[in-house]
Amino acid sequence: MxxxxxxxxxxxxxxxxxxxxxxxxxxxxxxxxxxxWGLDFTGGIVAEVRLDEALHLTEIKSHLEQALMQDVQVVSSTEPRRWILRYNQLGDQALALSPILESVSHNVEVLNSSIVGPQxxxxxxxxxxxxxxxxxxxxxxxxxxxxxxxxxxxxxxxxxxxxxxxxxxxxxxxxxxxxxxxxxxxxxxxxxxxxxxxxxxxxxxxxxxxxxxxxxxxxxxxxxxxxxxxxxxxxxxxxxxxxxxxxxxxxxxxxxxxxxxxxxxxxxxxxxxxxxxxxxxxxxxxxxxxxxxxxxxxxx
CATH class of the missing domain: 1.20.1640.10 (Multidrug efflux transporter AcrB transmembrane domain)
Known part of the structure; x- marks a missing residue:
């Protein structure tokens, strides 16, 4: 060799x-x-919201995680001011989302929300x-x-x-x-x-x-x-x-x-x-x- x-x-x-x-x-x-495991496997809520233009991803994420006491995924949408939120379901959180976000944004609009069941x-x-x-x-x-x-x-x-x-x-x-x-x-x-x-x-x-x-x-x-x-x-x-x-x-x-x-x-x-x-x-x-x-x- x-x-x-x-x-x-x-x-x-x-x-x-x-x-x-x-x-x-x-x-x-x-x-x-x-x-x-992501929500695709564990189940949870996916919501799309429209907020103030001045808000940043880190600001929204930290506020939601503190309010919901869990990890929240925040993804910016293709359109300005629109965000996609993913989090685990804790009761009827779809209705509670608007008042939670109002403390960081003057204009809050929940465009759609869907629930992925654990099954x-x-x-x-x-x-x-x-x-x-x-x-x-x-x-x-x-x-x-x-x-x-x-x-x-x-x-x-x-x-x-x-x-x-x-x-x-x-x-x-x-x-x-x-x-x-x-x-x-x-x-x-x-x-x-x-x-x-x-x-x-x-x-x-x-x-x-x-x-x-x-x-x-x-x-x-x-x-x-x-x-x-x-x-x-x-x-x-x-x-x-x-x-x-x-x-x-x-x-x-x-x-x-x-x-x-x-x-x-x-x-x-x-x-x-x-x-x-x-x-x-x-x-x-x-x-x-x-x-x-x-x-x-x-x-x-």
Whole structure:
């Protein structure tokens, strides 16, 4: 093994160790701290109001949280003076909203108000869980058909790692977890799978074409061959998602953050887990060797 091969192998193993540590930390936070479920899941009230133009978001938010004694989401609407308020239902708060806001705004107009029941939120949790589970099952079936089981296992573990890392971020930061974030998690599943398949497919081709080489050498070659393509794909997607993060406003901030982390993690895990784990469990070019037919199998 030459110096460059040794260096790349050392880098891959170091990345795997970091990935294992991040996975443990994320899992620990998810199991102990949980998530800050949004109103989409817990139920509550969504109201749209029109207030004085001079008011700022922080002023409205702090006043409502003090009056309602709970966390209140305040999002500016596309039109001036209009705000969208989200908070948990405590009695008939829809009627009490106007007098609460009158102490900070001379003009208060409740444009509309709707209630999301807790049963609807529970249904959304169950449906979201079923969607993620179905995605995992279909992905597992596809990988089992496409690759030898070691490469398939590496891609599947990388997929689980990316999802857990995104969920861990929302558990650590306690950012609101709503349906938009769930959609981002499902998008991360697809992006992570794409990265893993690209590098695994290249490794499989090298295993077939160079059966005399070692698995470590061929995996390093696969990483080098796909690295530039992966960076270009991930880089262009990150630019788009970063623009969404900066310009999309608070409503899309969580969605963009989840996608940014998922894209970066998908690129990272495809190398640190997707092809490194199969090497650790003994993948070899021999597993892709084409057997020559015996004399008995040759037609007379």
């Amino acid at each position: 030459n110096v460059s091969q040794y260096s790349l192998t050392h880098v891959r193993y170091s990345m795997s160790a970091v990935s294992a540590l991040l996975f443990v930390v994320a899992t620990l936070f998810i199991t102990t701290q949980g998530f800050n 609807v939120g529970q249904d959304m949790v169950e449906q979201g869980g079923v969607a993620i589970l179905a995605c995992f099952v279909l992905t597992m079936l596809y990988l089992s058909y496409r690759f030898e089981w070691r490469l398939a296992l590496g891609a599947l573990v990388a997929l689980v790692y990316d999802v857990v890392l995104v969920l861990g971020l929302f558990s650590v930061t306690q950012m609101e977890f709503n349906l938009t974030i769930l959609a981002a998690v499902l998008a991360v599943l697809g992006y992570s799978l794409n990265d893993s398949i690209i590098i695994a497919d290249r490794a499989r081709e090298l295993f077939k074409s160079k059966p005399a080489e070692s698995a470590n050498t061929l995996i390093n070659q696969a990483v080098k061959a796909t690295f530039s393509r992966t960076l270009i794909t991930s880089g262009t997607t990150l630019v788009t998602v970063s623009s969404l993060w900066l310009l999309g406003g608070p409503a899309l901030e969580g969605f963009a953050i989840a996608l940014c982390l998922g894209i970066a993690s998908g690129t990272w895990s495809s190398i640190s887990i997707g092809v490194t784990l199969p090497q650790l469990i003994g993948i070899s070019p021999l597993h892709y060797r084409v057997e020559k037919p015996t004399s008995e199998e040759v037609l007379p």
